Amino acid sequence: MEDAILNINDLYVEYVTDDARIFAVNGLDLVLFKGETLGLVGETGAGKTTTALSVMQLLPERTGVIKKGSIKLDGVEITKATENKMRGIRGDNVSMVFQDPMTSLNPTITVGEQIAEVLVLHKKYSTKAEIDNRVDEIMKMVRLQPERKNEYPHQLSGGMKQRIVIAIALACEPKLLLADEPTTALDVTIQAQVLELMRELKEKINTSMILITHDLGIVAQACDKVAIMYAGEIIEGGTVEDIFLAKNHHPYTVGLFNSIPNLTSKASRLQPIAGLMPDPTDLPSGCNFSTRCPNCMEICKEKKPPKFIRNGHMIRCHLFNKSFAGEEDHSCVIY
Amino acid sequence: MLRFTGKRFLMMLPILLSISFIIFSIMEFTPGDPARTMLGDYAPQEAVDALREEMGLNDPFIVRYINYVSDAVRGDFGESYRTGRSCVSEIAKRFSSTLKIATYAMIISMIIGIPVGIISAIKQYSGIDVIAIMSSLLLTSIPPFWLGLMLIMLFTLTLHWLPSVGSTSWKSFIMPSIAMAAAQMATLIRMTRSTMLEVIRQDYIRTAKSKGASEGWIILKHSLRNALMPIITVIGIDFGNLLGGALIIENVFGISGLGTLMVTSVKSKDTPMLVASVMFAALLSSLVNLLVDILYTYIDPRVKTQLIKTH
């Protein structure tokens, strides 16, 4: 797929410490095209942030290792890129928005300077006046008054800080934006505003986006495609309609939907998924979800389920080998 | 800004006053009679008594203290029992040497200590880091006066490069400053290292990296400013320690400064001189702390904006 913005193929990422090896990402495949928004959904520890950091090549130096696989950003192989090359790519071709806006900004530098920094780093303009103009422009885009660019982060509210962070991420009009739970630390009302802003900007600049979240509501609102991650793998993927409306789902996805409290139903208890995610240093043989799956079969404990695809909807579960079998179309929307 | 400076300056005064009270009270316990000391052991008792009346030594403690403070505020710290000259003039002649040693030592320790600390933090656990930590542990354990003696052994007696006594030329200050700088350097290395390590772990450093900034850029534009803030405070506090250490170093190198003045006045029970020199040292160290506080408000925008808001 040559025209894909992002093409991750068979990615394996580990964290290696003195005591243990943590298998964070285990065989991840992902494709993203221009202008698409992919929701990457999963519990804490599923490997979503690790995946994003791998794309940015920002894994912790001494412990994070890409063991295997390829990541192609707009055709460029990231895993083999030199640090110099990566520095040119970060902030310019791919940007990341992190979770906590409170601590993501340097408290001793004005917010305007912090936006300008990414422009200066990538030599986008030659004169100070041009840079100032662009900073003003960007601040207006994120609906902040340009006059506030000389203020310090502690003088802004949480929502405003996150908008600055988004402004920084989009200043160079990157091809891909990675947003790691950008609204988790914000109030629900601000959350809606920020998401709307991101959608608007994304469309304006025609950036592709990976939106990492554990909140299915956000996914429904903001994403075109969805990939559900569990224990380092994508276990279900498809368009947002596939995930929300289709009949067939991975048992984990079913569990996810069931654990959402529903205003309209009269249930008296929530239905969480039993058990915990497996220890990433000691993954089970066979399917990673086998220990918690209500539909677990013998084969699940022994063999890793392959990907079953129908009409672009992919489910990685032995349950579907009959119903999805025999399909001609083997291309998944996200793979 | 000026109001802030003024306020802090005013806060210094009660502290200095309290110090003077404490010193004065301590001096109450000094055995011996100053009048007797001045006139000598063979002077007749009447003469001594007369002198005591004249000097006001028979007045109650509070009266004497108040007289002392009111004189001091006008710049009169009394006369030395030993030399008879005004304490202030004696101090004025000598404090520059002490100040020079302390200042040079601080500057040397900053020039070497801070960069080493930064490198140590960036390349944590590397060879340089290990050497830096080891040497700073060693340096804090070496008594500065012994280091001074060793330096004299090497540079004066063996190599004949530097003078070991007196404060004649700039050369006489090299060894004393180095001897004092060693321990201070070690402290700065360790402090800089630990503040840098903390700063490196912060989220905004991660943001800077994701913008595509290089290591050098991040250090200069992000890490340094945040790491240096606590270090500057430490420098202010440590300056007082350097003044104290200069006392002993002066003895090693035969430099006639505030320290030797203090020690001589202790040995000759010259109370006014001692009190005056202690007060001067306290004043000096408080001033430095004040300067550091002001500097800090300029550097830390959070404090700056607080100030602007409340004034």
Place this chain on the structure above:
Amino acid sequence: MAMTNDRNSTSSDIKRRGQLGIIWRQYRKNTLAMVGLIVFLLLVCVAVFSPVFLDYQNDIILMNNKIRLQAPSAEHILGTDQYGRDILFRIIWGSRVSLVVGLFTVGVALLVGGIIGAISGYYGSVIDNFLMRIMDVFLAMPATIMAVAIVGALGPGLINLLIAMSIARIPQFARVVRSSVISICGQEFVEAARACGTKDFRIIMRHILPNCVGPIVVQCTLHMATTILGVAGLSFIGLGIQAPVPEWGSMLSEARDFMQTNFNMMLYPGIAIVIAVLSLNLIGDGLRDALDPRLKK
């Protein structure tokens, strides 16, 4: 970490006993810290047992001009000083002096400073403000200068030296104890104890202070190190331990006149100081690292 059946144990007791084991194990991993500990324990043994092998009158202070200023030999391993006294023996005895002064100074400063800090931290508001203002006054004076002033007023001598050195350290101990107390006071088991109606004094003694022990012990070792350095410095200029008691600092002062001819006189007492202070610094650092939860690998 066994649960005991002792009805008097509270959850904070059990936490403490288990924690000690964890801290010790963490400390053991640090080679330098262990070296420091072993060296210091050796030093303590030397100091404690030296009277068994050495006699103060004959070995330490007896002058013998016939054998003065000798270079190191089999008879006198580090040589003799200007009064014919064996340098090694004097250095060994000097360890007693330094350790005793160090222990007393830190002990007194800890006691007084600890009480001030605990009261200040526990009761807060007016008392806290008042006490801390007083501490600030003392902190505004450089320690050495204050010590000189006090010794100057009271006269040289062991007790006055101890007073002078302790006073300089009291504010720092007060500060450390106060901040430990404040951070622990915020924790819930203190609220729980208060809710049960426990008297304040009991809360401080049984719950708060035991949990402050970590940072306090670190401060103790580091302050002992600075005290030894401070006493050496004061003795060097004649305001500390008086002759003929052997103290490393005063030995160095005496060595100055003989620097070129008898370098050994100036070298070995200095090395003794470095070893003592370094071992204490290593212990203090090792403890600090062992107590820091972030550094567990």
